[in-house]
Amino acid sequence: MTQETAADARVRRSVTRTLVVYPLLGGAVLLLAAIAVTLAGDDLSFFPFLLMLVSGWCFGFAFVNATLGMVPARNGAVLHVAVAVVLGALVAFVVEFGGDLLEPLPDTVRGVAVVLQMAAIPAVGWIWLGVIGRITDLFSRRGAKKRPSPVAPAWERDESGDGSIVRFPGLELRMRVLTQAIVAIVVVVGAFAVVLLIAFDDIVMRMGARIAIILMGVVLGLPVYLVFAAILRRRTASCSVAFGDDELRVRVDAVLHTIPYRELEYLLWRTRSDYARIEVRGAGVDLSLITGLAKPPRGLTAELPALPRRVFRRFELVGLVAEKKRRDEVVTFRRAVTAATRPGTPAL
Numbered sequence: 001m002t003q004e005t006a007a008d009a010r011v012r013r014s015v016t017r018t019l020v021v022y023p024l025l026g027g028a029v030l031l032l033a034a035i036a037v038t039l040a041g042d043d044l045s046f047f048p049f050l051l052m053l054v055s056g057w058c059f060g061f062a063f064v065n066a067t068l069g070m071v072p073a074r075n076g077a078v079l080h081v082a083v084a085v086v087l088g089a090l091v092a093f094v095v096e097f098g099g100d101l102l103e104p105l106p107d108t109v110r111g112v113a114v115v116l117q118m119a120a121i122p123a124v125g126w127i128w129l130g131v132i133g134r135i136t137d138l139f140s141r142r143g144a145k146k147r148p149s150p151v152a153p154a155w156e157r158d159e160s161g162d163g164s165i166v167r168f169p170g171l172e173l174r175m176r177v178l179t180q181a182i183v184a185i186v187v188v189v190g191a192f193a194v195v196l197l198i199a200f201d202d203i204v205m206r207m208g209a210r211i212a213i214i215l216m217g218v219v220l221g222l223p224v225y226l227v228f229a230a231i232l233r234r235r236t237a238s239c240s241v242a243f244g245d246d247e248l249r250v251r252v253d254a255v256l257h258t259i260p261y262r263e264l265e266y267l268l269w270r271t272r273s274d275y276a277r278i279e280v281r282g283a284g285v286d287l288s289l290i291t292g293l294a295k296p297p298r299g300l301t302a303e304l305p306a307l308p309r310r311v312f313r314r315f316e317l318v319g320l321v322a323e324k325k326r327r328d329e330v331v332t333f334r335r336a337v338t339a340a341t342r343p344g345t346p347a348l
Contacts, residue, residue: 019065027058035115039108046198049118056119060126067130077134084131087124091117150296152271152303158242164308165242165249169296170289171235172252175275178290185228189220196220229293236294241278243311250280250287259283261318267333271304278304307331 034051063083070076094117102110158165242249248264250257257280264282276292296302312322320333 020062020069023058023062023065027055027062030055030058031115031119034119035112038111038115048115050194050197052115052118053122056122057126059119060123060130063123064127064130080127080134081131084124084127087120087127091120091124094120150299150301152301152305155305155308158244160244163242163244163310165240166305167238167240168291168300168304169236169294169302170239170252170277170291171232171294172237172287173232173235173290174288175277175279175290178293181228185224189224193220232293233295237289239289239291243308243314245314248280250278250285250289252287252289257285257287259285261314261320264315264318264320264333265335267315267320268330269304269307269332270330271306272329274302276303 030051034048034055037048037051064080067076067080070079102113105113153166153168155164155166237253238251239253240249240251242251246261248259248261248267250259259280259282264280266279266281268277268279270276270278270292272292274292275290277288277290279288280286291304292302294302315322315333319336321336323332323334324330325332
């Protein structure tokens with residue numbers, strides 16, 4: 001096995017654990033807890049009802065991600081659609097005729113069956129949402145073939161003739177602030193959704209778990225996401241980064257920051273994802289420019305190009321050490337700590 005293949009295998013195992021195994025285990029724990037609480041006498045009150053909904057969603061989430069990770073992709077799509085059809089028909093049958101079938105069974109069996117039925121509704125709903133997502137993605141790809149695909153911003157020769165420059169839209173925003181804002185929004189919206197579910201418990205029980213989840217997402221989650229994204233995009237600035245022979249030049253609108261390489265302490269360069277960005281510290285400058293969430297110009301993607309090879313060589317000469325992650329998608333440069341610069345080292 002080559003080194004590249006081994007790295008790919010490690011990435012796949014990590015993704016599988018995060019998106020399939022952990023949700024599956026979490027769903028199993030929550031489902032067992034829902035069964036235990038229900039059998040203990042808490043007959044479909046809010047707490048076991050919430051456990052059933054979340055456990056069912058975990059199972060559906062794990063299954064959809066497992067099919068998306070299958071190779072070849074066509075096998076995953078066929079399995080996804082087949083299971084969605086079968087489970088949809090099974091849930092409809094149980095809802096229509098399940099009561100009569102469970103009537104002669106003991107109370108314990110009926111209680112477990114009710115928990116499984118309630119958990120199956122969000123699971124099947126999520127699986128069907130995944131099918132809809134596949135169909136939407138299929139039409140999107142067909143439409144994309146009819147028009148030129150957007151490309152990442154490219155390096156250009158700097159007007160000064162000193163190195164290369166790339167221009168891109170960016171948000172002057174620190175990842176810590178963005179993370180705190182996302183967590184706060186999730187907590188507030190989640191708490192408000194729980195309050196609504198408690199206040200309208202009777203209506204939620206009548207409409208069913210699947211409709212309640214979709215309604216909460218459409219009424220609460222989607223508008224909040226759109227407003228948050230719009231607020232961020234309104235802060236988009238025109239940015240550029242130029243790597244000269246001896247200095248780094250970062251422009252945010254009309255403000256130019258110049259950092260000599262020998263005074264550069266830290267640089268992070270992430271090319272892709274919603275968190276594509278550049279972070280730079282040194283010579284009194286401390287900047288974080290996120291391009292992944294900014295509104296890109298027509299024909300361009302919200303990404304950054306890979307760093308030129310000459311940058312690695314220049315940084316190496318001034319004592320900066322490179323660290324690569326995510327298949328070279330993230331490159332971090334830090335100043336090497338030597339015996340002469342390490343705190344507490346006695347002078348010779």
